[in-house]
Amino acid sequence: MRTERNLARLDRVFTRLDREPERPAHLVVPEMSRHRIALFAGTLAFYVAIVWAVLITSWLVRLDWQVMFFRPYQQWPDIHAFVDYYVVLGQRGPTAVMVAAWLGWRSWRQHTLRPLLALGVSLLLLNVTVGAAKIGMGRLGPHYATTVGANEMWLGGDIFPSGHTANAVVTWGILAYLASTPRARRWLSALSAVTSLGVGMSTVYLGTHWLSDVLLGWAAGLLILLALPWFEPLIARAETWLLALRDRLRDRLRDRLRDRRGRRTRARRPATAPVRLTPVPEREEPPAREPVAAPRTRAPAYLAPGPHTVRADRTPVTPAGSRRPAPYADRSPRSTAPAARPVSGG
Numbered sequence: 001m002r003t004e005r006n007l008a009r010l011d012r013v014f015t016r017l018d019r020e021p022e023r024p025a026h027l028v029v030p031e032m033s034r035h036r037i038a039l040f041a042g043t044l045a046f047y048v049a050i051v052w053a054v055l056i057t058s059w060l061v062r063l064d065w066q067v068m069f070f071r072p073y074q075q076w077p078d079i080h081a082f083v084d085y086y087v088v089l090g091q092r093g094p095t096a097v098m099v100a101a102w103l104g105w106r107s108w109r110q111h112t113l114r115p116l117l118a119l120g121v122s123l124l125l126l127n128v129t130v131g132a133a134k135i136g137m138g139r140l141g142p143h144y145a146t147t148v149g150a151n152e153m154w155l156g157g158d159i160f161p162s163g164h165t166a167n168a169v170v171t172w173g174i175l176a177y178l179a180s181t182p183r184a185r186r187w188l189s190a191l192s193a194v195t196s197l198g199v200g201m202s203t204v205y206l207g208t209h210w211l212s213d214v215l216l217g218w219a220a221g222l223l224i225l226l227a228l229p230w231f232e233p234l235i236a237r238a239e240t241w242l243l244a245l246r247d248r249l250r251d252r253l254r255d256r257l258r259d260r261r262g263r264r265t266r267a268r269r270p271a272t273a274p275v276r277l278t279p280v281p282e283r284e285e286p287p288a289r290e291p292v293a294a295p296r297t298r299a300p301a302y303l304a305p306g307p308h309t310v311r312a313d314r315t316p317v318t319p320a321g322s323r324r325p326a327p328y329a330d331r332s333p334r335s336t337a338p339a340a341r342p343v344s345g346g
Contacts, residue, residue: 029114030177032229040226047219054139054160054212057151064210065149068142072205083202090164090199095171096123103178113239115178121231125224126170133220134158142207162209162217168196169221177225196221 030036053060073080088094096119103115139160140152153160172195176188200214209217 029232030229036226036229040223043219043222043226047216047223050212050216050219051137054151055153057149060212061151062149064142064212067204067211068145068207071207073207076205079205083205087164087199087202087206089172089195090168090203092123092163092167092171095167099171099174102175106178113242114235117235117238118178118228119174121235122170122174122224122228125227126166126221129224130161130163130166130217130220133161133216134163139210139213141213142210159209160213160216161220162200162203162213164203164209165196165200165214165217166221166224168192168199169218170224172196173221173225177228 050060073083100116100119103119106115107113135158137160138154138156138158140146140155140157141159144157145152146155169192172192173189176185176192179185179188196218200209200217203209204211204214
């Protein structure tokens, strides 16, 4: 009976990863439609209106000072610790790392570099546009204000527009921009809007930004997200070039590994003599030598000359005398009796 092994939770996760599909045939790429162009134009007009209202020191600047004097961090001190952690969702470093990790996994799953390239283009646009506006207008923040009721412009600050708010709009909004289904796009758009709104109000609560800074930060981030479809052809060309470069590097590395493996195989084989391609001249045979007679060996002295005879053909020879030695002279023969000994009397 065949039994299947019960897969652990981690094994099930890796099993699903092994079943990842190939690159989708039709990726949903947002286009610059009329609706999007209208939203872009309206957001740009709102951006210009906020800047103009601050420049002429309108009612918006007076509202900024009223909120600053209200000091929300003193009115609700219980949520101060939570707001300190929540405002991290608008910092560029931590949010970029988190979103890049998620989009990197999506790029690997869908076999495309578009999510990572779209994130890179959006962050580049964010740094250029928002950074240029901060340095160009040079507005001071609430903690560094010098004159009550003034707009605090061109005084060397870098607070207008709010970088935390714009970064929250772009970083979390790119997830909705790259969503694969309309339903996911709607949910992620609402989530990113709430997150960026909370980040902007957190900076106002902590007193690090004016309210007008937050409004301009929202507009700046939304302009970048609405303008991304114009950069889709550039993203597609960059993806094609990077994939071709990857293939060339992979082929070159494969060839190097193959050559190295071939060198090791040839080094392990025994060395063989090289094959000579030039014809070898025929050698002349040496002249034949006269046969030399074998040296004559002298027969040993104990061998009789003449032909050797077999033992059975020899003539028996009887020795002339007995070969027994002669008896000793001082001994008497055994057959003679011993001489009588004299008897002496007493």
